[in-house]
Amino acid sequence: MVKRRTVSNFIAELPSEPESSLPLGAIVLSNFQPRRYFDPTKQSQLEVSIKEHGILEPLVVRSAGDGKYELVAGERHYRAAKNLGMESVPVVIRNLTDEQAMTLALVENLIREDLNPVEETEGILALLGIELKLRASEVPALLYRLRNKQSSDNVITGELQTVQSVFESVGMSWESFVANRLPLIKLPQEILDVLREGKIEYTKAKAIAKVKDEANRQQLLAEVVENNLSLTQIKERIKDLQSAPQPQDAPQTQIKDAYHRLNKSKLWEKSPKKWQRVQTWLEKIEAILEEE
Template identity: 30%
Template sequence: MSKKMALGRGLGALIEEASTTNSAPTPTAESVLPKSELINEIEIEKIVPNPLQPRTHFDEEALAELAASIRELGIIQPITVRKVENDQYQIISGERRFRASKLAGLKTIPAYVRTADDQGMLEMALVENIQREDLDAIEVAISYQRLVDECSLTQEMLGERVGKKRSTVTNYLRLLKLPAELQLAIRRRLLSMGHARALVNIEDQELQLDILRKIIEEDLSVRQVEQLVKKLAEGNEKEEKKDQDEDMPEPYFKLVEHLEKMFSSDINIKRTAKGNGKIIIGFKSDKEINSILSKFEQLEGLL
């Protein structure tokens, strides 16, 4: 049997004070709180883990530290469970606290009891873990992806659920496109989120792995990796431009030459085999944009 207790001494004090100043019947915790907001002291033996738990690894040393804290201070934050068959309770969130409580030798644990279907339980578990647990970036990304796939959330809706910008959600989801070796390095804390964000823009997986080895061996900072990736990208662009230059007719070369003199900027022509394409004017700052705009205005004045 589970036994119920109020939300704490603060609430009890308020109720007691009200009873001394009001002749009306003394309210109980059950009458002033929603049923799901009451804390139940539940026998640990009746609690079963959540099969949809997004966290797949629990650090043993951290669990031992939490267990020691629980022995001394008790449970600060109740776990959340739902009632299932055979008088058991399934964890919605708080499995780390549950494991540490068992390790601490507790017989019961405070818990909120909620009613939730499997999808609702999954969403609550994922969101709670994303916000409160020390998940690595890949675990967060997997949790985000499961919310998108299994709870039918858009990235915008997901961002609202977890209190993150949509761009942040997108950056995490992109990590799942990385090779398994890079994802494993992130999980082992050998690669930071910043490093990974720089590497995810590289399409060549072998090159990604080469840079990963370089990061580990030379202890490269995020800034150094960003500069390395930028340098490689610029090299690829030059190679691409060189290949295009070999195929372009002579008038295109003359046009690029005239435009570069006119705008004092790098000019690139993208041309398909059919002869259509576009002219790209490069710039490095807002000041250069203003200079290019000024030159266009001068040309208009001559027409």
């Protein structure tokens, strides 16, 4: 991935005061932090580097009142400094609105490529939400709609221009993001958790998610994490699961699958003739259930 902007260039565009130093006790963490998982190994490596060279790039903060400053960018360095027992750290104080602070925190992490795939996806959705004045949860539907609209009439709307601008700022293709990253947010929670911790790659995560049976999926996930199975090996395991004899509760699974497929197909709208046939079978099923 080629980054088209640097952290220093982005920060330089914002109003600031000269670099200074602040006591660690004067810095408070922000409620908004795109990074949720801090890799222990990388944190240890950072601490070794800071011991040897110090903090080479200042933390970015903004005034929080009462002599306190909210951390906007640089939480990994803040945590490392705290673990090392440092009394103060170099900072740059920025005069930022809430929106600017959130945007800077997102871009700082995205440009550095420090986020795992889940955090990166969530971060970009949050950043798009800020720029488009939408809730992050509303952004995926908009992206899918823009992709479909662009492929049908090739018209560039104001929304699409905003989307393109955001992705250009982090050196990423928005079409690729929609195709490859948006599906991640729909993954089962147990897969999201290990993906967030960097224990598996997102291509493997998407493959594992294709296993619908929860018990089999969790067992496969544990095996992948423990043995670092390749994507090819994962696909082989999935193939074996699909060809294995079905458990005793298969009827419940069949009923559930049939219901979801039928509901998703919307035959009553798309194919009235097929829906009429389905209704015939439903009537037969009801008749069987009424039998004593």
